[in-house]
Amino acid sequence: MKKVLMLIAVSLALPGCAGAGPGKADVEAALIKHFEQASGGMRTTFQKLEVGTCRKAESAPGYACSVNGQAQIDVGGRLQKEALTATFVFDKVGDRWTVVSAH
Incomplete structure (x- = not known):
């Protein structure tokens, strides 16, 4: 019984496996591109x-992922820090994940 519970817990902790959705590196790369495009x-x-x-x-289409952290935007050599707590929807375009919406 313990092994079954452990297997279920591990499977729930790995949402980005088996091509189901973006992994952390994919999310970060997509967010960087999204923020840089939005900020000129x-x-x-x-x-x-x-x-x-x-x-x-x-x-x-895509996957909705909850994201928390802090965005740092370089505004003319000065770092502007913004709290980031949102749900972003990511979709794969070609071989890269992109942000298609935010909530």
Whole structure:
């Protein structure tokens, strides 16, 4: 019984496996591109980026993933820090994941 419970717990903890949705590196790369496009090319990095559960999106193609962390945007050599707590929808376009919406 313990082995069954452990197997279930491990399977729930691995939402990005088996091509189901984007992994943490995919999410970070897509968010960087999204933020840099939205800010007119300002360099963006993330600190303490945590990607929660990714689930198949109900109202759009792709996967809805909860994201928490801090965005740092370089505004003329000065870092502007913004808290990031949202659900983003990611879809694969070609071989890359992209942000298609945010909630």
